[in-house]
Amino acid sequence: MEKExxxxxxxxxxxxxxxxxSGDSVRFKADTADIHKIAAVLRDDKRxxxxxxxxxxxxxxxxxxxxxxxxxxxxLGHIVVIETDIADHDNPIIDTVSDLWxxxxxxxxxxxxxxxxxFTNHPDLRRLFLEDGWGFPLRKDYKDDINFxxx
Amino acid sequence: xxEVELSDILTAREDGDYIVNIGPQHPSTHGVMRFVVxxxxxxxxxxxxxxxxxxxxxxxxxxxMTYPQIIHLTDRMDYLSAHMNNEAVSLLVEKAxxxxxxxxxxxxxxxxxxxxRIASHQLWWAAFGMDMxxxxxxFYGLRDREHILDIFEESFGSRLLHSYVxxxxxxxxxxxxxxxxxxxxxxxxxxxxxEYDQLLTGNVIFEQRTKGMGIMSKAxxxxxxxxxxxxxGSNFACDIRKKFPYSAYDKVxxxxxxxTEGDSWLATKFVLTKCGNQ
Numbered sequence: 392m393e394k395e396x397x398x399x400x401x402x403x404x405x406x407x408x409x410x411x412x413s414g415d416s417v418r419f420k421a422d423t424a425d426i427h428k429i430a431a432v433l434r435d436d437k438r439x440x441x442x443x444x445x446x447x448x449x450x451x452x453x454x455x456x457x458x459x460x461x462x463x464x465x466x467l468g469h470i471v472v473i474e475t476d477i478a479d480h481d482n483p484i485i486d487t488v489s490d491l492w493x494x495x496x497x498x499x500x501x502x503x504x505x506x507x508x509x510f511t512n513h514p515d516l517r518r519l520f521l522e523d524g525w526g527f528p529l530r531k532d533y534k535d536d537i538n539f540x541x542x
Numbered sequence: 543x544x545e546v547e548l549s550d551i552l553t554a555r556e557d558g559d560y561i562v563n564i565g566p567q568h569p570s571t572h573g574v575m576r577f578v579v580x581x582x583x584x585x586x587x588x589x590x591x592x593x594x595x596x597x598x599x600x601x602x603x604x605x606x607m608t609y610p611q612i613i614h615l616t617d618r619m620d621y622l623s624a625h626m627n628n629e630a631v632s633l634l635v636e637k638a639x640x641x642x643x644x645x646x647x648x649x650x651x652x653x654x655x656x657x658x659r660i661a662s663h664q665l666w667w668a669a670f671g672m673d674m675x676x677x678x679x680x681f682y683g684l685r686d687r688e689h690i691l692d693i694f695e696e697s698f699g700s701r702l703l704h705s706y707v708x709x710x711x712x713x714x715x716x717x718x719x720x721x722x723x724x725x726x727x728x729x730x731x732x733x734x735x736x737e738y739d740q741l742l743t744g745n746v747i748f749e750q751r752t753k754g755m756g757i758m759s760k761a762x763x764x765x766x767x768x769x770x771x772x773x774x775g776s777n778f779a780c781d782i783r784k785k786f787p788y789s790a791y792d793k794v795x796x797x798x799x800x801x802t803e804g805d806s807w808l809a810t811k812f813v814l815t816k817c818g819n820q
Binding site for chain 2: 442443444445465468492493494505519520521522528529533
């Protein structure tokens with residue numbers, strides 16, 4: 392589907408959201424609480440069929456966290472990027488999408504391991520690479536007294 | 543929120559299952575990957591992989607480095623395909639900063655990526671054959687990979703970690719011999735492909751251990767995001783060079799190979815066919 396057409400379908404499905412079609416790919420921002428509901432619609436709607444979650448990552452914006460999801464439909468060939476802000480920087484929590492796309496199981500574990508974002512309803516939210524009690528190294532305020540050289 | 547403990551998963555399994563630890567074993571890097579498997583008789587029911595402490599913190603290092611410095615880290619992400627990793631970051635930086643690279647650079651990058659990919663596949667099938675007990679595969683695979691590494695060495699002064707592709711272009715021009723040697727290699731390599739077929743994919747021991755094994759459906763491949771040979775062995779059309787052509791890939795005519803059965807043997811066959819296809 393073409394970008395503009397995809398934008399129209401999305402606007403019809405989610406009338407309250409602002410769909411941005413000006414960039415390379417269609418993007419929109421959603422509320423954290425709605426993310427699972429929106430994701431399910433994107434995957435299951437016959438006109439969209441986003442069956443492939445090609446990327447999922449977190450960004451530490453110091454006052455909040457952002458989660459960014461990149462979705463592609465391998466059937467219809469279009470792409471959408473969803474961003475959501477988790478306002479609580481001290482205890483970021485968001486719903487898992489691992490029940491919709493299996494690849495999210497590990498990607499969410501990675502985000503949890505390195506950023507400390509917790510995913511509710513995740514089937515196996517253990518740390519992926521680091522040991523328990525390590526801290527969350529990709530947070531901007533992470534300090535490592537031994538290996539960091541402050542300039 | 544309650545964190546899930548490994549013991550919860552293990553005790554949640556039905557009675558009568560065996561829980562066996564396999565590894566630490568080699569596939570990623572020596573001595574790190576470990577699998578806890580749940581077995582019913584000889585059938586594998588469930589696998590819990592433990593990746594080990596393999597995170598290198600490259601993202602964190604990148605926070606404090608300039609873009610040209612980052613290139614030297616990207617070599618190490620997959621040391622068998624340094625060019626592609628260099629190129630991926632370079633393309634991103636070029637896109638963000640609005641830098642247009644010359645046509646010549648695009649063509650060189652594409653040729654390098656293809657050579658590097660063949661070299662990487664060579665090591666993969668060679669080691670796969672060796673792991674299955676066919677040591678000859680390893681010698682033959684590495685013998686022909688050497689030819690590519692020699693070409694690289696002549697142009698970039700290094701065999702594995704080139705850091706040759708950088709934001710804005712290349713570190714330098716290719717060696718005058720590059721073109722001649724690459725053409726010679728293509729001629730030489732085409733003749734070798736039937737040999738690999740005899741050694742590996744046509745080998746009855748290998749066939750018995752891989753045909754019909756580890757089958758992944760197309761839907762699973764997409765849901766798990768299993769791209770590359772695994773995905774395309776399961777008929778998942780995920781070739782990034784076709785879908786989002788970068789550098790000079792839009793000017794090259796090549797087929798995207800897909801197989802439908804989705805077992806390990808076809809994933810191997812796929813890699814070898816892919817080498818011969820370009």
